[in-house]
Amino acid sequence: MVEQTLGIIKPDAVAAGHIGDIIARIEAERFTIRAMKMVHLTKSQAEGFYHVHREKPFFESLTTFMSSGPCVVLLLERESAISHWREVMGATDPAQAAEGTIRRALGSSIERNAVHGSDAPETAAFEIGYFFNALERAG
Ligand code: GDP
Numbered sequence: 001m002v003e004q005t006l007g008i009i010k011p012d013a014v015a016a017g018h019i020g021d022i023i024a025r026i027e028a029e030r031f032t033i034r035a036m037k038m039v040h041l042t043k044s045q046a047e048g049f050y051h052v053h054r055e056k057p058f059f060e061s062l063t064t065f066m067s068s069g070p071c072v073v074l075l076l077e078r079e080s081a082i083s084h085w086r087e088v089m090g091a092t093d094p095a096q097a098a099e100g101t102i103r104r105a106l107g108s109s110i111e112r113n114a115v116h117g118s119d120a121p122e123t124a125a126f127e128i129g130y131f132f133n134a135l136e137r138a139g
Pocket of ligand 1 (some may be wrong): 062113
């Protein structure tokens, strides 16, 4: 089934100059990029995005990291987009991520792991709506 997911090139990967590498991989994996923009989140915008993690011990550190510099957010479409993008990203901890995944190649810690991807249809709907309005989604 063709579906959509929300991808983010996180501030560590943007700062390290990997936007182009990651977009090339996205296209090689046959995703259609339906919308894309660069955003520098405020701390409270990062907290809103990660609200499901607000009780976690790493919430403060994660939201500080995610608001530390610009991200690139992408609306990605493909057959099984959610699960496929998570496979291409790899496990949360780059040290545990499989060979050939983006996190294995570009992540530097469990927090600074280069990319984000929605984990289920409900979270994808929330996350896509968080960044892209109806006009942007129609592109
Ligand atoms: P994901 O779906 O693979 O991104 O992982 P989660 O939803 O569990 O966590 C969201 C994000 O929080 C991850 O991508 C990491 O950037 C960060 N994170 C997850 N676990 C930890 C942790 O144990 N410590 C720290 N500092 N950050 C974490």
